[in-house]
Amino acid sequence: MAETRSALVVDDERDIRELLVMTLGRMGLRCDTASSVGDARAQLARNSYDLCLTDMRLPDGSGMEIVAEISQKHPNTPVAMITAFGNVEAAVEALKAGAFDFVAKPVDLTVLRDLVRHALDLGETQRNDTSAVAARLxxxxxxxxxxxxxxxxxxxxxxxxxxxxxxxxxxxxxxxxxxxxxxxxxxxxxxxxxxxxxxxxxxxxxxxxxxxxxxxxxxxxxxxxxxxxxxxxxxxxxxxxxxxxxxxxxxxxxxxxxxxxxxxxxxxxxxxxxxxxxxxxxxxxxxxxxxxxxxxxxxxxxxxxxPLRERLDDLPGLSARILERLATHQGRAIPTLCDDALEALRAYPFPGNVRELENILERALALAEGECLNAQDLRLPQPTPATGSGTAGAGPAGVDPRTLDPRDTATSGLPSYIEEIERAAIQHALQENRYNKTRTAAALGITFRALRYKLKKLGID
Structure with a gap:
């Protein structure tokens, strides 16, 4: 038989305590009550709870003291603050101090039940374990x-x-x-x-x-x-x-x-x-x-x-993970980064951060011939001594035409080379603006109609 979950209700008004105890009891919780900060501290010293609800104003102090004590001594116990209606400042302060959530008086029982359900779900799954977070980030x-x-x-x-x-x-x-x-x-x-x-x-x-x-x-x-x-x-x-x-x-x-x-x-x-x-x-x-x-x-x-430039030590491992994901998706052998490629990545400022790194590696994976990607395969924009901020020599979307290999013009000719520059600039602007075409057009300095024409002409979906 599952152990009954428990809650501590702290409020100096008897009718509020009775309302909360009745509501939580119907949700299957065993409830202890306290009418002051001192009483609450005594209860917390004797028992452990799955949830605490406390009023803001108490005869011998503030509910903020209870929030602080629970955050410090009982970090796995969610504590919610009961505030006066419209007192948003107090609710915000409680949240900053470590409160799980807040509910306003007069207490809306639907809101209260939702709060309790989320608090109990949090406790049951023990989500304070950071291992899952590390797996994602x-x-x-x-x-x-x-x-x-x-x-x-x-x-x-x-x-x-x-x-x-x-x-x-x-x-x-x-x-x-x-x-x-x-x-x-x-x-x-x-x-x-x-x-x-x-x-x-x-x-x-x-x-x-x-x-x-x-x-x-x-x-x-x-x-x-x-x-x-x-x-x-x-x-x-x-x-x-x-x-x-x-x-x-x-x-x-x-x-x-x-x-x-x-x-x-x-x-x-x-x-x-x-x-x-x-x-x-x-x-x-x-x-x-x-x-x-x-x-x-x-x-x-x-x-x-x-930003990525503040955690350059993560570049080797992050790049390896990205390449593994991309290569696995394409059903091909997982490539590695040559030393000169890693050196080039460390020297690059990455204005587009991790998203830009993914784009660079995906492009390199598509164009490289060997299984070890070198610096030339990355085709990173090269800075030039030009005035102003941003990538020197870049187009309106920050794309340096030199990321395209000039040798391509030998076989494809100047018109094709210019088309590739346009394509790279438009694709970069689309990515930076989350594929919002109106904002992309504005970033490129062209009309929406002109962008639509370019997309059709260049075959960009």
């Missing part, structure tokens, strides 16, 4: 070891996490790892590129719409929040959200409820928010292009993913 460098350790900690919380990092460092992989290692692993992981949704459709995409709410709304459609219910919503490129949508998103996060376009009532949603961008979000706040209140709400915990 390779690297022996100090920067990666620190990143994995932080991920292991934040995975045990429900706090919103803001993932900062340059393009191509693996921000979505970090988000997926946080989801997979947390109490929501059995729920959906829903990624969304905020820059790829037209502004006029954004509210409908996020919150859904009712049939007939606007022209073309022929059926009821759930939104991204409903799709992520019980799991995680990953807002990639969150800096691209227009200001009106930022207001609506802030309210949905704070109230944990949404209203579909054309609906008369709100519905509760149980979603953890993870967000990311390669831009400097704090600078956008200073410039008035991103709401400060939303910034603080999604940035309860900030997690920086290091």
């Amino acid at each position: 390779y690297g022996e460098s100090p920067a990666m070891a620190e990143l994995r350790g932080t991920i292991a900690k934040v995975s045990r919380s429900q706090a919103p996490v803001y993932i900062a990092g340059e393009s191509g460092v693996g921000k979505e992989l970090v988000a997926r790892t946080i989801h997979a290692e947390g109490g929501r692993a059995n729920g959906p992981f829903v990624p969304v590129n905020c820059g790829a949704i037209p502004a006029e459709l954004m509210e409908s995409e996020f919150f859904g719409h009712k049939k007939g709410s606007f022209t073309g709304a022929h059926v009821d459609k759930p939104g991204l929040f409903q799709a992520a219910d019980g799991g995680t919503l990953f807002l990639d490129e969150v800096a691209e959200l227009p200001l009106p949508m930022q207001v609506k998103l802030l309210r949905a996060i704070q109230e944990k409820s949404i209203r579909a376009v054309g609906a008369n009532t709100e519905v509760n949603v149980d979603v953890r928010i993870l967000s990311a961008t390669h831009k400097d979000l704090s600078q956008l706040v200073a410039d008035g292009r991103f709401r400060q209140d939303l910034y603080y709400r999604i940035n309860v915990i900030e997690l920086r993913v290091p």
Whole structure:
């Protein structure tokens, strides 16, 4: 027979304690209660618990003291804070101090049950083990070891996490790892590129719409929040959200409820928010292009993913893993990197980070003749003494024409050589802009119509 799971309920109001005990009891938990910080400490010293719920204001202190004590002495016990309705600042502080989640008074029992379920799922699976994290995020460098350790900690919380990092460092992989290692692993992981949704459709995409709410709304459609219910919503490129949508998103996060376009009532949603961008979000706040209140709400915990140039010691092992995956997929022998290739990679700044490394190795694998890839096979852009930042001599997407072998012109002629330069520039820009054609055209400095023509002419799918 399975051991009964237990919870500690800390609140100085008897009716709140009784409500919580009754609700948790119906979920199969044995409950102990405390009415003060002192009582709670005494209970924690005598017993171990699968969950703790504590009020913020207590007669002899603050619930924050209980959060701190549990985080330090009982790190495997999730603790959730009960706060006054609308006191978002207190809830955010509790999350930063190590609280698993928070629930506002008057307590919504549906929200409470969801919270308890995720907390218990987390405890049962013992996801504080960092071995699974290491399997997803390779690297022996100090920067990666620190990143994995932080991920292991934040995975045990429900706090919103803001993932900062340059393009191509693996921000979505970090988000997926946080989801997979947390109490929501059995729920959906829903990624969304905020820059790829037209502004006029954004509210409908996020919150859904009712049939007939606007022209073309022929059926009821759930939104991204409903799709992520019980799991995680990953807002990639969150800096691209227009200001009106930022207001609506802030309210949905704070109230944990949404209203579909054309609906008369709100519905509760149980979603953890993870967000990311390669831009400097704090600078956008200073410039008035991103709401400060939303910034603080999604940035309860900030997690920086290091660029590849800060972990060059990981290059040999990371490259070997990538080559093994690519070669296995193609059903061919797994190649190695020659010493001069590794030396060239170490000297290269990698503006596109891990994603660019994968592209470089995939291209080298396709074009190289031997089983040991040398520096020439990599065809890395070569810097020149030109003014300005970025890759000297590169086109609008940062592609250096010299990555294409000039000897090719001997057989294919100048027009074909120029086409290859165009193709490389367009493919690079598409990758950098996540295959969003509107943004790709803007990055290349051409019209959308011109890009569409080039894609068709060059046979790029």
